[in-house]
Amino acid sequence: MIRLVGILVGLGFAFVSLLAFVVGAYNQATEPAAETAEYAFHEPAHNPRGGFSFDGLAPRWDVAQLQRGYQVYKEVCAACHSLNQVSFRNLADLGYTEEEVKAEAASWLVPGIDPNTGEASTRPGLPTDRFPDPYANEVMAAAANNNAIPPDLSLMAKARHHGSAYLYSLLTGYQEPSAELAERFPDSVPGPGLYHNPYFANLNLAMAPPLTTTGQVTYADGTEATVRQMSQDVAAFLTWTAEPSLVDRVSMGWIVMGFLLFVTILAWLAKKNVWASVKPRRED
Template identity: 50%
Template sequence: MLPLFTRSIKFIIGAGFIFVLLLALIGTVTTLIKEPAQPTAEEEFHKHPKELDLASNGPLGKFDNAQLQRGFLVYEKVCASCHSLNLVSFRDLQQLGYNEAEVKKIAKDWPIKQPVQDPKAGTWGERDNLASDRFPKVYYPGTGSPPDLSLIAKARHDGAAYVHSLLTGYQNQPAELLKKFPTAKTPDGSYYNPYFANLNIAMPPPLTSENQVTYSDGTRATVDQMAKDVSAFLVWTAEPTLQTRHRAGVAVVLFLLFATALAYGAYLTVWRGVKH
């Protein structure tokens, strides 16, 4: 008798628990139907990156060294004062077509020097960069540092397209946004950019005018062109072995096709004349 009573109690408790869950589910669904969740300003006005056509795109893509050198110039003249490139060595620039002497000069003339410590005095000093050094870190004492750009093209969805869209996407807040979301006004010290996650970014527009840098190959340095070039350069910093990986992938595919043809030929030879 007691076991039966115990089982009945368990059944009643379980049924009651399921009933409560069903009521909660029905209430939630009913609320969502009557009062659907309203999109936030970020959800409604955030834009996905624009498509960006680079030579490195696709499984057969390869780097355009002329563009990478232009992109490095944009980084050097515009971005380097705020953003580090600490996973890249100066000597890696030889992959872009710079010779050894040019790399040594770039390293020596770089405005941020390498910190060194005097073991005897226990004080810190500076020395010129060597070709074997990585690009020195940029520090902002007390406020932190802007993100390092070494891997930014891999760390962000759509990589180079995101960088290009962000750099060219600064604009005034749309009147429609302020009308629908009055409290979403861009705060002082920030800038509206629909390609940034929360629409407002602390970084001022870095590319503001044509010919902000001077390209030695005669390419017209428009804002769009500079953004495109530096985006291509950051693809290289994030994956300098991209061309090697692409070549290896093509070689593997060709080998597999060849091996498949050989295997099929062997199959026909072995089973030739055998009746099924």
């Protein structure tokens, strides 16, 4: 009797759970989602005019652009954002010579230990060092940025959907909230210390526009440093930091596909040759 009651109770729980699932699934499928400011006013990321050199089926790195992007990161972004998954020696992949890499590394101060006192200090960087964090800890980072800790940018292009386009769109997308947004969703209007950007997930972020005027960076190659140009260059650089093997990986993919096609044709010809002398059986 007790066993029968236990079975019935279990079946009852199973039935209720199944019923709740079916009702919830039906409501989810039939009821329209509540309209939110993020849904109504969020803009999809877009590539700059002409796109990036590493897009498409035959990608390549524009080395000059990557060097410009590194310059933008160094002179603008590095004040708040770390790049702690990248070493100075990796800059050799951007066309810098060994001496230039050493000079670039030495232009940065990295955490070290004073050999005389054993206390924490800073020293010029070495090619084997990674890019230093601009803040000693997260508490300091939050205090300097309206309680918002600036994320590390090493893998940002992979951490966001359409990463390269997202970074470009975000940097060029700062604007005043529209009157329609203020009327329909007054709570979504940015408050003190926040800035409206329709390409950001919740439309408002704590980072002030980092690129604001033409000539904010003076490019060594003479390229005019407009806001869109700087945004495109640093987006390309951060794509390289996130996926330095992107171009090689696509090239290897084409080689593998060509090899597989060759092997398939070879196997088909071998099959034809092996069975050439065998006549199909005829049925009377």
